[in-house]
Amino acid sequence: MARRRNPFDIFSDFEEMFEEMLREFEKMGPGEHISGPFFYGFSINQRPGEEPEIREFGNIRPERGRIEIGERKPLVDVFDTDKTVQIVAEMPGIEKEDVELNVEGRELEIKASRGDRKYHEFVELPADVDIDTARASYKNGVLDITLNKVEKNKGRKRINVE
Incomplete structure (x- = not known):
């Protein structure tokens, strides 16, 4: 009998992903193990009048019916x-020396590696930015990046034809 899904239950997808992770761990043989720390989490953000935005982070990701363990996705x-x-x-x-930042178009790539900690994420930027004015700082585990937006043409201007 199929379970009826509650349309107001935003956590049902995460419950299914968690159950899939447990099934994958149960399939492992007696000599197999996963080395290193592993974690999985998500954050939910909702702006007024918009659908909730759910973002995953961690180094365990459900991928096409299996569990992938790799670089961590920072929050x-x-x-x-x-x-x-x-x-x-x-x-x-x-x-801070471990952090590498690259911007191409409207995409920011964040990479960092130190020992067994490896972070990697692509962030979609909501606007065109001026990469020459980019500023970044790293303090107490928090990376803060500020990019100035490229100003769009304002008003109307007559162009003379020569």
Whole structure:
């Protein structure tokens, strides 16, 4: 008998993913094990009048019917203001020298590695940004990136034809 899904239960998908992870762990043989720490989490953000945004983080990801363990996805928040885009990423256990940031178009790539801690994430930027004005700092496990938006043409201007 199929379970009837409650449309107001936003956690049902996560329950299914968690059950799949447990099934994968049960399939492991006696000599098999997973080395290193592993974790999985999600954050839920909802702006007024919009659907909830659910984002995953951690180093365990359900992928096509199996569990993939790899680089950690940091917990990332993106703040879109009038003049800037601010990205805040939680990446404990590394140093600022370990962080590599790359921007191409409207995509920011965050990479960091120190010992067994490896972070990697692509962040979609909500606006075009001026990469020459980018600023980033890392303190107490928190990466803070600020990018100025590229100003769009304002008003109307007559163009003379020569």
